[in-house]
Amino acid sequence: MSKEIREDVLLEVSQTEDDRGGKVVIRVVSWNKGIPKLEKRSFWTTMDGEVRTGKIVGITAEDFEVILKNKDKIADSLSEGIAPH
Numbered sequence: 001m002s003k004e005i006r007e008d009v010l011l012e013v014s015q016t017e018d019d020r021g022g023k024v025v026i027r028v029v030s031w032n033k034g035i036p037k038l039e040k041r042s043f044w045t046t047m048d049g050e051v052r053t054g055k056i057v058g059i060t061a062e063d064f065e066v067i068l069k070n071k072d073k074i075a076d077s078l079s080e081g082i083a084p085h
Helices: 061-069 071-079
Strands: 007-017 023-031 037-045 051-056
Touching: 007 061, 007 071, 023 061, 023 071, 037 071, 061 071
Parallel strands: none
Antiparallel strands: 007 023, 023 037, 037 051
16 A cells, blocks of 8 residues: 655746656645755656656756745745744
């Protein structure tokens, strides 16, 4: 019996696509109602056209610029669902 994994995307910061139908997305996501996190993740498409979640990938200098440009939106999304101290 496998556990269902719940993915809540709170913010998509950027997306780049490749020529094979794959893409890489920088986003704020909460897994299984956990603490929101900033991640850069790859996605790939099956032969049947189904999009599958891939691996976490590293941040480049270009990604860092995108993150800095969107830091306020990212900070707001990271704060969602977190109780104040």
